[in-house]
Amino acid sequence: MNKLSESDLVINSDGSIYHLNLRPEDIADTIITVGDPDRVSEVSKYFDHIELKKGKREFITHTGYLGKKRLTVLSTGIGTDNIDIVINELDALVNIDFNSREVKKDLTSLNIIRIGTSGAVQADLSMGTILASSHGLGLDALMNYYVQELSGEEHSLLDHVKVHFGHLKNINPYLTAADTGLLNSIGKDLIHGITVTAPGFYAPQGRQVRAKNAVPNFISMINSFEQGNHRITNLEMETAGIYALAKVLGHKALSINAILASRVNFEFSKDPQEVVENAIKLILERLS
Template identity: 80%
Template structure:
C-alpha cells in the first residue's frame, strides 16, 4: 500500500518532514537526548563526525566511535515529540521514499536514550546511573496506537492499575525495555520502573503555585510494590520510547542520570558531571557490542 503525501510528509529535498534527515544520514545505533545542546556533549567523544543537521529542536550528529557508526539526536521534551521522532526514524529505515511503500525487509534500530531524571526512592541517590527496566506512561500517547502487551507486562500493569485505581482520569500503559540492550548497555546499572509524566510540575508531584489534584503523588508512586518491582524515578519520555519502539519493531533502552531526590527535596550540585558520566558509560558499552 502506498502511503499518502499527507500521512508521510517528505520535504522537496527528499528529507523527512520534521527531522530534516535523509535515510542515509542515520546509523542503526541511535542515541537520543532531550536537550539539543547535549548532542555535541555526546558527539565530542566520537572519533570523527560525518554529518551535522538541525531543524527546530531536532539536532542530529552522525559519526564514528572506532568502527562503530552512531547517530545522536535531540528529541526535545515529552512524548508528543517522541511520537514525531520515532515515527520519522522508522520511516527513514523502513519506508521506500521513492515508492512510498513499506520495505519488505525491515530494519530494527538500537535506540538508547540518555536523559535526566528524579529519583522517588530514598535509596536511589543523586548521581546514580539507572536503566529503566520498564517505562510506565501516565500520558495519553498510546491511546492512539494498537499496543500489545506480553504476559509479564500485563500482570505488572494490572498491579499498577490497581494501585492507582482511585485516579480515574489516568489510564497508564507499560512496556519493558529491550532485553538485549538492558543486558549489554544496562548491565550492572541500578534498575527499576520509570514513570513518564505528561508535564514537569504537577504531573510529577511538584507544588509551586497551582493546586495539585493528586495529593502526595510522590508518596503514592514510591509505595508501589509488585514482587521485586518498584517505581524508582520520574521523567518525560521513556514510556513513549519503549512503547513505540515495540510497536515499530525496534530495540530501546532508557539510561537515566539521576539529578534529583524527590523524597529528600534535593537537586544535584554537579548535574553536568552526572550526565557526562552517563554519556561516557553508554558510549563505552556501545563500543563493546
C-alpha cells in the same frame, strides 16, 4: 502494498523526513536520543569522526563514528508528543521506501538508547546514580492512539499498576519493558527500576509552585508501588513513549537515567553536568 499518502508521510522537497530533516542515509542503526539539543554535541565530542550535522527546530542530529561503530545522536526535545514524531520518523527513514512510498519488504530494527535526566522517588537512590529503566510506565495519553500488544509479564505488571493507581481519574496508564538484550548489555550492573513518564514537569510530577495539585501525595503514591522485585524508581517525560512506540514498530529501546534530583529528600544535584557526563561516557564505552 499500500502507498502512503503525501499527508500521512510528509517528505520535504530535498528528500528528507518532515520534522527531523533527515534522509535515510543520514542515520546509523544505533541511535542515542537526548532531550536537550545542547547535549547532542556533548555526546558527539567523543566521536572519532563526525560525518553529518543537521538541525531543525529542537531536533539536532549528529552522525559519526566511535572507532568502527557508526552512531547517530539526536535530540528529541521534551515530552512524549515529541517522541511520537521522533520514533515514527526514525522508523520511516529505515523502513519506508521514500520513492515508492511503500513499506519495505525487509524491515530494519534500530537500537534506540536514551540518555536522559531524571528524579529519583526512592530514598536509597542517591544523586549521581545512573539507572537503567527496566520498564517505562506512561501516565500520558500517547498510547491511547496506538494498538499495543503486551507480553504476559507486561500485562500482569500493568494490571497491578492499574489497581494501585485505580483511584486516579482520567488516567489510562501503559507499560512496556526495555529490550532484554540492551538491558543486559548496556544496562548490565546498573540499578534497574520502573520509570514513570509524566505528561508535564510540575503538577504531573507532584511538584507544587503556585497552582494547586489535583493529585496530592503523588510521590508517595508512586514510590509505594511494589510487585515482586519491581518498584518505581524515578520520574521523567520520555521513556515510556520511547519503549512503547519502539516495540510497536519492531525496534529495541533502552533508557539510561542520570539521577539529578531526590524527590523524597528534596535535593537537587550540585553538579548536574558531571552526572550527565558520567552517563554519556559510560554508555559510549559500552557501545564501542
